[in-house]
């Protein structure tokens with residue numbers, strides 16, 4: 001039954017839908033501007049969203065492993081712009097360790113095979129790709145796929161080793177292939193994070209190994225300002241009704257909440273898959289924007305063994321004949337991370353992640369053990385003590401791991417994705433122009449939404465982004 005929004009008392013001025021980094025920082029930003037009548041509505045029983053961990057390992061050998069985000073990507077160079085996640089990590093003493101992605105041992109179908117020269121060549125090819133994208137932006141040329149960019153800038157991988165090296169530079173970051181990704185947006189996504197010459201933070205990657213979980217950086221920050229009555233846990237939103245007078249949110253258990261405004265911070269995967277309904281349906285321009293971005297999937301598959309029999313470097317790379325088949329390996333059983341833990345994990349991305357999510361655990365485990373046997377032909381691979389992987393794509397609270405920008409997603413789509421629909425505001429990592437996909441993208445978007453909405457509530461402008469009703473071609477097709 002439709003609720004008469006006008007005649008009901010409001011639960012709060014603002015409902016912040018989702019308690020990940022975006023939601024927490026939006027709440028903090030509202031509070032900083034004097035708006036304290038808000039409620040964070042979160043389906044899970046804790047804050048953090050995709051900053052999520054699990055206890056993993058045999059009894060007595062358990063360690064905390066990160067199922068979702070794991071790194072502070074880029075810190076700061078000189079007195080340049082600092083990654084705000086790094087600021088929170090330092091403020092709350094979250095334990096992180098420098099992770100050297102070039103400290104790598106390479107393997108292929110014959111076992112250990114040193115193709116690090118090729119690996120570093122692929123690193124240079126990636127840099128050339130991003131420079132080529134910059135030239136396109138300067139010349140106002142249309143976007144193309146990452147694959148087109150690689151080919152036009154001279155990188156044409158022909159061997160499994162070259163493809164695996166390319167995968168490490170590209171797919172392991174964007175969680176999709178160069179064919180599926182925007183050449184231009186993937187390049188600026190990289191540069192604004194890692195390249196201090198264009199205002200990026202810098203080249204470091206700090207890996208969280210805090211046994212309280214990486215999520216501590218955001219939970220501890222929330223504890224500095226959030227009051228118990230400003231957050232509702234175990235509250236899954238099923239429907240959002242919006243009008244000129246307010247927003248009404250229905251929860252799975254039948255409760256409903258009323259407010260003057262709401263900010264949704266749900267992943268674009270959630271918005272794409274109708275896990276939450278909107279009444280009235282979102283306008284066409286909004287729906288096209290939501291469906292035009294991609295929610296990619298990045299999967300870490302964890303193993304614990306009784307003892308370490310693998311590489312001594314921080315990273316390992318395996319080249320299979322099939323590109324993307326269990327390629328990137330990381331050890332936690334390393335003097336820099338969690339020595340003695342017996343934990344090693346491998347990452348898959350994109351369509352390969354979707355594939356393994358549909359398989360039983362036993363099959364994935366057998367496949368990966370087979371790959372380990374190929375990588376280490378002279379070792380009898382022991383039975384693991386523990387095995388686990390999260391299914392991010394199937395999870396109705398996320399539907400993937402983070403957004404990726406396809407070449408058919410245009411600037412106007414981006415503005416439309418971010419724009420509010422009346423009193424319903426949209427935020428989250430995917431709305432970040434420069435840092436889509438990253439934690440720091442979520443942080444900056446939460447801050448932006450909180451500050452702008454505070455202005456609106458105080459009588460300022462309530463419309464920030466220009467909406468484009470129809471995203472059109474500047475040179476229409478002549479058919």
Ligand SMILES: Cc1cc2nc3c(=O)[nH]c(=O)nc-3n(C[C@H](O)[C@H](O)[C@H](O)COP(=O)(O)OP(=O)(O)OC[C@H]3O[C@@H](n4cnc5c(N)ncnc54)[C@H](O)[C@@H]3O)c2cc1C
Nearest residue numbers: 018020021022043049050068069070071237401429438439
């Ligand atoms: C496997 C993986 C690896 C990653 N690695 C990194 C990394 O190393 N570095 C990095 O910078 N970034 C990384 N990321 C990306 C980063 O985690 C995200 O960009 C960021 O956490 C997104 O924050 P958010 O607040 O926008 O969204 P979310 O964290 O998704 O927050 C949205 C919240 O909404 C809740 N929610 C969803 N549906 C409902 C509903 N119907 N009702 C109520 N609540 C709901 C969710 O539970 C969630 O808490 C990774 C992500 C994943 C999954």
